[in-house]
Amino acid sequence: MNTLESLHVQSVSFSSLKSGGRLIVLGAVHGNENCGTLAIRRVIAEIESGQLGLVSGSVTFVPVTNPLAYARHQRMGDRNLNRNLAPIDTPIEFEDHIANWLCPLLAQHDALLDLHSFHTAGEPFVMLGPEDNHGTLEPFARSVEETALALRLGVSRFVDGWLDTYAAGVARRLAAGVSTGEADVHYGVGTTEYMRAQGGIALTLECGQHDDPAAPAVAYRAIRNTMAQLGLTAEARPAPVSNTEAVRLYQVVDRVHAGDRFVRDWASFDRVHAGEVIGAYHDGTQVAADRDGYVVFPNPGALPGQEWFYLGTSSARA
The missing domain is CATH 2.40.50.100 (RNA polymerase II/Efflux pump adaptor protein, barrel-sandwich hybrid domain)
Structure with a gap:
């Protein structure tokens, strides 16, 4: 049986001798979504072999963010890691311990690419954060940068409104007397929301259906494009996609x-x-x-x- 003591977390970092952006790329935040894991390991191998080099900044890869869920080939271990993500003083569930490791790591970077896949058939898409605002739910001031990066991941479909919509759902649950975790607005906070709260930009890329053989290639292209867009590699910055659907x-x-x-x-x-x-x-x-x-x-x-x-x-x- 997999336990806290029998599992480990791994991050692999590469740094240029020249200062620059600090990117972190996550795979398998949900354990049954392995397209990011495969793409990350491919890019790590290219850097280690010398096929790909960093000309500025740094990049950190986490191939398997939730090792318990990954070992079980299921979405979560004890709970959904990508909900209510924050450091926890008294960790109980497995994902609490992961959060205590992951949150400080995210805070050391200024850009996040989180690679996922989804249940049903469909085309890949990017989850955007909010537009610039001074509100209390998710204040943000870097939407222009974040959107510019999203347009260069290689997919043409974009989705926003996540946390606002989730908060409205929480209000409805509370009005109905629901007292579960999903009746807490903080339960809508995942990796990207946490990253933005630390001052960074963050994108979730849904690379396709879980078992779509094309999904790892979508994730790989997004990693390479992100590194080029942020100036970490010598590759030309990618052109923005056209014919977008939002x-x-x-x-x-x-x-x-x-x-x-x-x-x-x-x-x-x-x-x-x-x-x-x-x-x-x-x-x-x-x-x-x-x-x-x-x-x-x-x-x-x-x-x-x-x-x-x-x-x-x-x-x-x-």
């Missing part, structure tokens, strides 16, 4: 019962029209879109009380 999340719908069902197999970014039925609760109540838009992150395996799917609308962000 989606802003605006609502999260929870699964409330194991008997809740989708009316069909949805893929992320499937278009829906106002009034179109997306699913039904166990009591027969239909769940329909309130406007034209998209179904995002549908999860037919969501547990009751967890996010079932999101709704998004077109955005001019990217």
Whole structure:
């Protein structure tokens, strides 16, 4: 059995003799998402063999961020590492110990690329942070830099509105008397939100479906493009993608019962029209879109009380 004592964490760092940006790249924050792990190990091998060199700054790679989940080939060990991420004074769950190691490491860098994959079929996409703001939820002042980097990862679809939408979901859960972890606004804070709170820029790249053989190549290209864009390597800075599609999340719908069902197999970014039925609760109540838009992150395996799917609308962000 895998335990805290039988597992280890690994980070691999390379530094140029010339000062510059400090990038960190994460793989397998969720243990069943290995495209980032494969891509990271490919880039490490290229640097170690001399095929790729750093001309300024530094880069840190974490091939497997959650070794317990990775060993079990499942999304999480004791809990979701990419929710409610912060140092913890009295760690209990395995991911608490990882957070106490990972958070200080993130704070040593000024840019994060977090590599993921998703449940259902669909094209790769980038999760953007908020636009510049002085609000209390996620104040930010580097959206121009972050968006410029996102446009150069090699994918054309962009999603934002995550934490705002999650906070609205928390408010709804609290009003309904839900007292689980997902009724805490801090439960929406993952690696990228934590990184931005430390003053950095941060992007989550969803590289494709979990078992898509093309996903590791998407992750690899993004790593190389990010290093070039930040001036860490001598490669030419990549051109921004064109023909972009941007989606802003605006609502999260929870699964409330194991008997809740989708009316069909949805893929992320499937278009829906106002009034179109997306699913039904166990009591027969239909769940329909309130406007034209998209179904995002549908999860037919969501547990009751967890996010079932999101709704998004077109955005001019990217």
